[in-house]
Amino acid sequence: MLRRYNRLLVVTFVVADFLSALVAFALAYVIRFNTGLVGLAQPAPPFDRYLLIAPFVAVLVVAAFQLQGLYRLRRGRTRVDDFFGVLVGSLLGTLLGVLGTLYIQTYHLSDELKAQGYLEVSRWVWVLFLVLNVLFTYASRETVRDVLRRRWRAGVGLKRVIVAGVGDLGRMVADRILEHAELGFQIVGFVDDRAAAGDAIGYRGLPLLGTLADLPQICAQEKIDEIYVALPIEEHVKMLGIVELRARGGREAHWVPTPVFLTL
Known part of the structure; x- marks a missing residue:
């Protein structure tokens, strides 16, 4: 679409x-x-x-x-x-x-x-x-x-975005996107491994939808167009799964901070 x-x-x-x-x-x-x-x-x-x-x-x-x-x-x-x-x-x-x-x-x-x-x-x-x-x-x-x-x-033609990581970096991503609604992005929520502990609280009213392992299913269910990866560098192994998801699903993935993000 x-x-x-x-x-x-x-x-x-x-x-x-x-x-x-x-x-x-x-x-x-x-x-x-x-x-x-x-x-x-x-x-x-x-x-x-x-x-x-x-x-x-x-x-x-x-x-x-x-x-x-x-x-x-x-x-x-x-x-x-x-x-x-x-x-x-x-x-x-x-x-x-x-x-x-x-x-x-x-x-x-x-x-x-x-x-x-x-x-x-x-x-x-x-x-x-x-x-x-x-x-x-x-x-x-x-x-x-x-x-x-x-x-x-009016909510027409928006790109649906999910943020991987609900730490300080992920919250900064959410702040930037929410402050620039004219760019046509809609944040659906976050994914983070802290959801495994039963934590469903995201940030600024945005839900924590699941763990990083749940990302493929969440992307399919929520019809996600773009993924913003806001994970600490020490979690680079988890990023490899997102790379594979990007390749399979044809979705755009941005690593933060990146030049793409800075254009916001």
Whole structure:
């Protein structure tokens, strides 16, 4: 279910980015040639020629975003991360568009089409496209981000998390996740070997669900998506079982402290 949701989200981003690039390129033409904001040294080229180029440019922008890693979903990604990712991706996409149109025009167009100005794009259009594409793409991603926050607050699409270890480290993990509910995590509870002594008290109202040996069954019953391992280093032997569980169940496991945890 979660993987299908993530794939759908990536497809949504790709489609939104493609459409944003199309609109940005068309609007750049309108601003350059139809508004009078920039003086014309020669008659404006036909709009339909730019429309033919727009899908090619949009595909290059999506490819640039892929190279930039904008379609690798990462919770905790900030607005600053998104903005600079979109900016660098748009710069790369624009550069690819310039080089691509020049290459095709130079090596693959007939002399007749070259004389008619096919694939010639105004430098002002490229500049305007870059600015507009950054604005449109960033705005669309902010819209998606806002929709996700609303869904997560409503309990939809949350990643279910269990913490292995209810000591100081495990409680610190719980504190961090509970303080950042906007990231879309839901802590189900803890597992710790102290449960074998009949202790069912967890932390901050979160239950102690069982021992580390019970983790496979608990993960299956509670439909756990991610495991945060907050065990003392001297209990490394117990961690090996979690590694095996991760490999069998396809769940994500994070060892604390780790760079993944610090991004929270």
